[in-house]
Amino acid sequence: MPLAPDEISRQGILTTMSTPERRHSSVPLAVIAPRGEFDLDSLPPLQAQIDTALADHTGVILDASGITFADSMFLRLLLTTHQRTDLRIAAPSETIERLLAVVGADAFLRIYPTVDQAQNT
Amino acid sequence: MPLAPDEISRQGILTTMSTPERRHSSVPLAVIAPRGEFDLDSLPPLQAQIDTALADHTGVILDASGITFADSMFLRLLLTTHQRTDLRIAAPSETIERLLAVVGADAFLRIYPTVDQAQNT
Amino acid sequence: MPLKNAHAGADRRWLEEVITATMRSSAAYQMTSRDIGRARGFVREFLATGQSLHAWTISGRATDIAQLVVSELATNVCKYAPGPCLLDVESDGTMLSITMWDSGAVLPSPSPADPTRVGQHGLELVLAVCQSFELRREAVGKRVTVQIALQDSTDRPTSDQTAR
């Protein structure tokens, strides 16, 4: 039985970019909240979004709660971003947690249960 | 049918070490002629032999004609020796030629058909 | 005239066929980067069909991992062997076999686990989550076959522990 490729679940990138209010946090971090699946194909817009955020912020919080799939190309972007700035990953799904754990990147990447906790640390 | 391990063809290292007469050659190179099979197990004596040769020679000619088998551990020794000194490989058998060709090391290692040619180049 | 026993045998055989049913499906791609997501959709649909048609029990982890493996193999075709490729999936409800044929002659080499390295985590991830990994030269190109377990199991040494 030929199965039709499933296009429906591939979503565009919807993001909110905002400077969180400074509460306990001393640095203003951009928050981005990409949604959908991330692979070689969907990475350039995410890369551009991170670049834009870092133009006027000292770091970036990646709200990962809307990421339904990610592979090694996404991981690569996380690792290069972590090298160049203060990257905080918030609210990763089980899928993203597994991706980071399998290669051992969860040992040094900054991961928080919520965006709030990422902001106030 | 259980097959008995074949020990017979594993030979010791018989070597001749000599400083070749200077003819056209301007540097005196040691000649070593190890015999038998070379792997993790048989490498330490060969390494020692090369070290001894290099103590009072500016380079070493490896007469490979008596080497009946060699694997990646032997290749590693060739590559490290090539990095530290003037290593010339003479009279390699088809087996050795293949080993070097498969990884592309034949492109930069110095290989000669005979010990004579290795001496006089 | 069929004997009663023969009937019973046929019934049992039919039952076994349903229980041990093997499903196969194939898809061809030119493997542009948009095809990577399509290939993931293809394996997702395949597993969903197995669940509804054969009542396969598939863990959430297995569904994730199946898509990850397909995504990595498809990405590598894009990057290293652009052109036509063939994706075959097969399962009996226990093990999922994912095969990618591409036209490139060179066999891929997974990098050893190293979180400090920025790139080359694709096949490292595949090796870490798989039950088996096979490379095979073909008359034209090569095949990579990856098997993953569809049910989670604590005693089978899958992935996460061994990768670390």
Add this chain to the structure above:
Amino acid sequence: MPLKNAHAGADRRWLEEVITATMRSSAAYQMTSRDIGRARGFVREFLATGQSLHAWTISGRATDIAQLVVSELATNVCKYAPGPCLLDVESDGTMLSITMWDSGAVLPSPSPADPTRVGQHGLELVLAVCQSFELRREAVGKRVTVQIALQDSTDRPTSDQTAR
């Protein structure tokens, strides 16, 4: 009483068995470094037996390569998974299958071809000369299976060209 045809059938089957005979052999090692040479001797003897018993035609290159593959797999057991290991060889006279089981859980990762690198050429060599390469997790440890062609062939893309 057997019919003539049954006899003829049995004869034909016997003939086919001789022609398509599959030979298997296994050896267990603790894999100290001396065992590496013993393992090579084992596969050499296996191929020699196939030649004399079943008239297999085996190229000199194939005999070399079989020993190289065994040597690399055995060396890696020594280095990365010391302890008991099991070497299985099997052939029908066309393809030689070499399987090494060891007790280590981590799957090996062949390095990509790079002549400027001093080390890690072991599995690179194996990939370059093989027809197929398979890694499989077992309940304990893992198996590596390598297949090589016993006859040289110019049209099959074995090794040397593709490795470069």
